Amino acid sequence: MTQEMQDIETEEFEEVEGALDDSLPLSRFIDRELSWLAFNQRVLELGEDPSVPLLERANFLAIFASNLDEFFMVRVAGLKRRIMTGLAVPTPAGVPAEDSLAAIQHRARELQVRHANAFNELVRPALADEGVHIVSWDELSEGEREHLHEVFSELIFPVLMPLAVDPAHPFPYISGLSLNLSIRVYNPLSDKKEFARLKVPTGLQRFYPLPSESGATRFILLEDLITHHLDHLFPGMTILDHHVFRVTRNEDVVIEEDETENLLQALEQELLRRRFGPPIRLEVSEDMDAETLELLMTELDITQSELTVLPGPLDLAGLFGLGKVKRPDLRYATHVPVTAAAFRPTDAGEQPDIFGAIAQRDVLVHHPYESFSTSVQAFIEQAAKDPHVLAIKQTLYRTSGDSPIVQALIKAAEQGKQVLALVEIKARFDEQNNIEWGRKLEKAGVHVVYGLVGLKTHCKLLQVIRQEDGRLATYNHIGTGNYNPKTSRIYEDLGLFTRDEDVSRDITRLFNQLSGYAIEKKFTRLLVAPLHLRNGLLRLIDGERQAALEGRESGIRIKVNSMVDEVIIDALYAASRAGVPIDIWVRGICGLRPGVEGMSESIRVRSVVGRYLEHSRLFSFVNGGRTRVYLGSADMMHRNLDRRVEALVRLKDEQHLEEIAAMFDLAMSDGTATWHLGPDAEWTRHSTDAEGGPLVDLHDEMMRRVARRPRPSLRRS
Numbered sequence: 001m002t003q004e005m006q007d008i009e010t011e012e013f014e015e016v017e018g019a020l021d022d023s024l025p026l027s028r029f030i031d032r033e034l035s036w037l038a039f040n041q042r043v044l045e046l047g048e049d050p051s052v053p054l055l056e057r058a059n060f061l062a063i064f065a066s067n068l069d070e071f072f073m074v075r076v077a078g079l080k081r082r083i084m085t086g087l088a089v090p091t092p093a094g095v096p097a098e099d100s101l102a103a104i105q106h107r108a109r110e111l112q113v114r115h116a117n118a119f120n121e122l123v124r125p126a127l128a129d130e131g132v133h134i135v136s137w138d139e140l141s142e143g144e145r146e147h148l149h150e151v152f153s154e155l156i157f158p159v160l161m162p163l164a165v166d167p168a169h170p171f172p173y174i175s176g177l178s179l180n181l182s183i184r185v186y187n188p189l190s191d192k193k194e195f196a197r198l199k200v201p202t203g204l205q206r207f208y209p210l211p212s213e214s215g216a217t218r219f220i221l222l223e224d225l226i227t228h229h230l231d232h233l234f235p236g237m238t239i240l241d242h243h244v245f246r247v248t249r250n251e252d253v254v255i256e257e258d259e260t261e262n263l264l265q266a267l268e269q270e271l272l273r274r275r276f277g278p279p280i281r282l283e284v285s286e287d288m289d290a291e292t293l294e295l296l297m298t299e300l301d302i303t304q305s306e307l308t309v310l311p312g313p314l315d316l317a318g319l320f321g322l323g324k325v326k327r328p329d330l331r332y333a334t335h336v337p338v339t340a341a342a343f344r345p346t347d348a349g350e351q352p353d354i355f356g357a358i359a360q361r362d363v364l365v366h367h368p369y370e371s372f373s374t375s376v377q378a379f380i381e382q383a384a385k386d387p388h389v390l391a392i393k394q395t396l397y398r399t400s401g402d403s404p405i406v407q408a409l410i411k412a413a414e415q416g417k418q419v420l421a422l423v424e425i426k427a428r429f430d431e432q433n434n435i436e437w438g439r440k441l442e443k444a445g446v447h448v449v450y451g452l453v454g455l456k457t458h459c460k461l462l463q464v465i466r467q468e469d470g471r472l473a474t475y476n477h478i479g480t481g482n483y484n485p486k487t488s489r490i491y492e493d494l495g496l497f498t499r500d501e502d503v504s505r506d507i508t509r510l511f512n513q514l515s516g517y518a519i520e521k522k523f524t525r526l527l528v529a530p531l532h533l534r535n536g537l538l539r540l541i542d543g544e545r546q547a548a549l550e551g552r553e554s555g556i557r558i559k560v561n562s563m564v565d566e567v568i569i570d571a572l573y574a575a576s577r578a579g580v581p582i583d584i585w586v587r588g589i590c591g592l593r594p595g596v597e598g599m600s601e602s603i604r605v606r607s608v609v610g611r612y613l614e615h616s617r618l619f620s621f622v623n624g625g626r627t628r629v630y631l632g633s634a635d636m637m638h639r640n641l642d643r644r645v646e647a648l649v650r651l652k653d654e655q656h657l658e659e660i661a662a663m664f665d666l667a668m669s670d671g672t673a674t675w676h677l678g679p680d681a682e683w684t685r686h687s688t689d690a691e692g693g694p695l696v697d698l699h700d701e702m703m704r705r706v707a708r709r710p711r712p713s714l715r716r717s
Helices: 012-014 032-048 054-084 099-131 142-159 224-226 263-274 288-299 316-324 355-359 372-387 404-414 431-443 502-515 533-549 566-577 637-643 654-668 698-707
Strands: 133-134 161-167 179-187 190-199 208-209 217-221 240-247 279-285 307-310 363-367 389-395 418-423 447-449 460-468 469-477 492-498 526-529 555-560 582-586 603-607 615-619 628-632 644-651 674-675 683-686
Touching: 032 054, 054 099, 054 240, 054 279, 054 316, 099 133, 099 307, 099 316, 133 615, 161 363, 161 447, 179 224, 179 288, 208 224, 208 316, 217 224, 217 566, 240 288, 279 288, 355 372, 355 469, 363 372, 363 654, 372 389, 372 404, 372 460, 372 469, 372 492, 389 404, 389 502, 389 637, 404 418, 404 431, 404 674, 418 431, 418 502, 431 447, 447 502, 469 502, 492 644, 502 526, 526 533, 526 637, 533 566, 533 603, 533 615, 533 637, 533 644, 555 654, 566 582, 566 603, 582 654, 603 654, 615 654, 637 644, 644 654, 654 698
Parallel strands: 133 217, 279 307, 389 418, 418 447, 555 582, 582 603
Antiparallel strands: 161 190, 179 190, 179 240, 208 217, 240 279, 363 492, 389 460, 460 469, 469 492, 526 644, 555 615, 603 674, 615 628, 628 644, 674 683
């Protein structure tokens, strides 16, 4: 292979201009919002599946509800805003925005009803069979009712705030995602029917535990407990009726940035406005009377298309509260992450020198199968304490509230090291948390950069500069996931540790670009968005297309969270028409339609949804027999390729390339439990074999494989 071919990732990529293929039908693109709803349906199917441990099924129902809330707050809200302002355009498939919105709302309502039925008809009865009861007031014993009377009087009544609605009291503001009671009472003094609204407190347990009388675990819904004490809130009144309702509001943050404004102040102001976004969905219990429903729809300015009528209970995200139930027999078998082989203590029991291990050869770590705390966290904590470390640079997109990563950066700064933290304060729904951490870091002496105007910094980079034998050595970590110890236990992610000089130089240049005014146009082992990544991937895809046309070995394998970028999809279609075998492993949205005759016959699409959240992004190209594999933070979405700072790094260690190939083989195997996407845009679950036996669970199998990995030989790749 020539040097020119080896350096194909560099400025050569800037010459490629991606374009859509106008010869193909618009129907080649699957609607991204409907595809996302199909992903959430896969989550729901796990909640319905009797082979999944019961409390895990309840958890999947909670995830479905939480996912859908965010979908409405962001995606549906954004589409509605564009329609109202006249900025909406047809979908890539040519569907008018108004028709797309109607289809989304219709499908979402269908799934919500199915979701409610899954809880009421499947999971709730199954929990009761296992001694975990969610009971109504009518099912309580006299002793339990007496206990709850005391609980209500002492712990609940003082925090309740009923709000009357009458000529002197206008209809109150209903906060987004809050659970509310609409209450109608008869006032004997005025001889009138009155209306009041009562917010169910969010700081109290939604599934309120009852004292155990027979060893069973029993809960009552908080709103059920409250409704049976309404006479305490409206003394002298007759309670006529009460119903549950819930409002979802537009909570998408839109920041108008320019070169002069303070991004931090602009975001803080927008976060305050977020709380008062317009309503976009009203959920009501199916027993609500017509008069109350009309009042709510009028006051909230809700249309019929924005209304969802459901069997109770509403807001099943509250099922997360069942996570405290101590029934390991109703959960997945415990998986304990192992320490990556390169970072394990020696046979003599000596603690590992992480810098020494990385100096020997590149280390690839796979979470949650391999421990985050003994790899990434240990790496930065060792760097913070090491007197030979001179500087640490890190990007922070999302991290935990009590982050040991941030604490290590603070400790390093306090010890006089140069520390740079690029805190992305535009990380959706983590904005306030990141602002607070950024200010703490600044107070400790850390150089904090709050992202770039017009771009989100989404890449996951950590660099440590260490003095060794009179020279500077640079150690790097490039990952697919956030530096978050908590989510690392449930998010599947990959990270590369390396001291490679090309990677070190690339990351140093990228940090200079992020914190200063450098405009970097050339990288060696990195593909960086927004300047190089799109063209780099297009050239790699086209290289496989040309190889297939010339009769040479070819193949593409891609693992992402989302595949929606139309230019990338059309490039894959072109490669498929040339005969390139293409495997797409996608967790969520997929706008690509596989298996269509004459367009995508050689493309297979699989999805894995289970106990861990598939989160890593991988790109593999046969490259004439010298496989190129990249890992990083970028999905195949417009925002990742054009409006974010992303970084992919090329893997070079042969052992790492073999591990990635084995992962793809497992995920694409017909013997592994996955969902298959068909040419009709429908996902079909494959979880059992021809005899009805269970197929291989990818997460269980990966845990077994990773635990068996031997210690790598100590040599640089």
